[in-house]
Every structure is written in C-alpha cells, then in structure tokens.
C-alpha cells in the first residue's frame with residue numbers, strides 16, 4: 001500500500017465517524033447558509049508571485065514540525081505578511097490538523113482559505129464549505145476521471161475553487177482535459193514522499209497559460225522560490241519553511257521579493 005493509499009484509508013475511517021455524528025443533509029444545509037466563498041484567482045493574478053501559507057503541525061515525511069497552539073494567530077501573521085491565501089491541513093491522523101483549525105483560521109482572516117485534505121467523498125466538500133473554506137484540494141492521483149470531474153463540478157456549484165494537484169505529465173493532461181483553472185504541481189511524490197524541486201519545472205511548460213500554476217512542497221528558502229518563479233510559478237504553497245521560521249510574516253515578504261529579482 002502506498003503512503004497515499006494508507007493516508008486515504010485513515011481519512012475514510014474518520015469520515016465514517018463524522019458522518020455518523022452529522023448527516024449529509026445537515027451539512028448541505030450548513031454549507032448553504034455559510035457566507036459566500038471568496039474567489040482566490042484575482043489575488044493569485046495580482047502579484048508576480050502569490051504565496052499560499054500553510055498551517056502544518058506535522059507530516060508523514062518529516063514528523064513533528066511545529067507546536068501551533070493558536071492557528072488563528074499564525075494565520076493572521078501570514079495574512080499581515082502578504083499571503084494571498086491560507087492553507088489549513090484538516091487531516092488528523094498524519095498531520096494533526098482539525099476542522100476546528102479551519103474554523104479558527106476562517107474567523108481570523110479575510111483572505112481565501114484552502115481546506116487541505118484528501119477529498120474522496122462528496123460529504124467532505126459540503127463540510128469544507130460549511131466550515132468556511134474557499135478552496136479545496138483535489139489530488140489527481142487519488143481520483144479517477146469520473147470522480148475528478150464530478151468533484152470539480154461540485155466544488156464550483158458550492159462557489160469554491162479547486163486546486164488540482166498533479167505530479168506527472170499524464171496527471172497534468174487529465175487536469176487540463178477536465179478544465180482545471182488552478183493546477184498545482186507537487187514536488188513531493190505522494191507515493192514515496194521523496195521531494196524533487198525539479199518536478200515543477202519539468203511540468204510547468206505543459207500547463208503553459210492554460211491554468212494558474214502553483215508550485216507545491218519542498219520550497220525551503222528564497223533560492224528555491226527564485227527557481228520555481230523563474231520556471232513559471234504564479235503561486236507557491238509553503239508549509240514547513242514558514243511554520244519553522246521564527247518570523248513567518250517577514251519570510252513571506254522575502255519570498256515575494258525573491259521572485260522579482
């Protein structure tokens with residue numbers, strides 16, 4: 001079983017537990033009465049390089065990363081530093097994230113918020129919206145075309161934006177074929193957890209101007225930022241480097257400046 005399969009097996013168990021507590025009907029109602037989702041695309045296009053800053057406590061690849069007692073405080077620092085959006089990991093078993101983190105961040109910031117999780121059932125989309133998410137992550141490697149297409153449609157019906165995550169050329173082609181407007185290239189292989197910062201550059205040209213391009217994972221400093229920006233990144237998604245940085249607010253400014261050199 002790959003790491004991704006293993007994570008998803010745990011996600012499904014947690015999903016069964018939540019579904020037993022709060023039925024789909026209730027969630028659909030809660031999603032319908034949530035404030036409208038924010039559109040992140042104008043922010044992503046407004047600057048040379050936009051930053052999605054992640055609230056990330058631990059990960060399968062690195063173990064413990066940071067004690068984040070107050071995700072709202074961290075998210076506020078990110079927003080003040082110029083983050084175009086905040087990513088909140090809500091997966092519990094491997095990342096120590098929660099939906100309460102998403103609630104806290106949503107209440108604290110005015111910028112769009114990404115629910116970063118492993119989306120495998122429609123329930124999770126209503127749940128994301130009910131908890132104030134504006135963006136959801138769709139991992140191409142975890143979804144067949146029928147499900148990916150259905151989830152793209154549902155995301156849009158709920159007023160949210162899908163960040164469609166790829167790792168290989170066939171995955172990029174599938175994302176483009178289904179009309180994804182925001183495509184992430186993950187430098188971390190979710191099957192082996194190995195990071196190769198060259199993955200983004202190898203796939204960026206294939207995406208071209210057909211979608212906004214997000215370079216994800218393994219961006220640890222300004223040299224990495226300058227590299228992916230030169231290779232065509234419109235947006236970067238950064239977790240580890242920011243949660244471990246003593247001054248994440250200024251780090252975001254440094255990252256944005258690194259792209260302009």
Ligand SMILES: O=C(O)c1ccccc1NCC(=O)[C@H](O)[C@H](O)COP(=O)(O)O
Nearest residue numbers: 059060061190216217218219238239240
């Ligand atoms: O971070 C992991 O180890 C990981 C393992 C398996 C599936 C997903 C994983 N991370 C989710 C992410 O996509 C990253 O948190 C995000 O891109 C930020 O990465 P980084 O800047 O390297 O923390």
